[in-house]
Amino acid sequence: AQRVTQPEKLLSVFKGAPVELKCNYSYSGSPELFWYVQYSRQRLQLLLRHISRESIKGFTADLNKGETSFHLKKPFAQEEDSAMYYCALKVANSSASKIIFGSGTRLSIRP
């Protein structure tokens, strides 16, 4: 079954502390994973994708196929990181692709 699991509904950390938002996936094909973010009163938007191997706003995420995980990490949290974060998995067949979203984790950064 194709599935994205984000086990934490809410994660609260202090400013300056490290952050790790967990994401696990289930997919028989070659996975492509993404993180989307929704800041307060803003639209859902793409944060990063694993194939780009990029760091956006200090966040990184490494695809671990052995553990089927794609955790989002940041070494020092900032207050503006408070948002809803969604992990997403691309699933594809021979003609088309779509993405499946996890249930989301609300990150709250305390001053």
Add this chain to the structure above:
Amino acid sequence: DADVTQTPRNRITKTGKRIMLECSQTKGHDRMYWYRQDPGLGLRLIYYSFDVKDINKGEISDGYSVSRQAQAKFSLSLESAIPNQTALYFCATSEKGWTTPLSYNEQFFGPGTRLTVL
């Protein structure tokens, strides 16, 4: 700026009523999607359309129908609304993959429509 817009932004209706949610985009994207967002369940795909003549069911299409009137417009209808369809509904668009049909391009989301069915 090219944008994705949704109307209405908020709607309260009664059980059994027919409701249409509209999505328009000026991004020139071929692909359009409808999702619903529920607390604890995240975003779930209702329907998606890869072009005007191509419409596909998502994971939770029961109780919904869609119409792709033009490249820029994709409407979601609830023929007979029920309370468990109370949710936040998002429209999204993306470009067609130009390298292969399976290419994934970033999805751009509308602001959402909050629907309450009493």
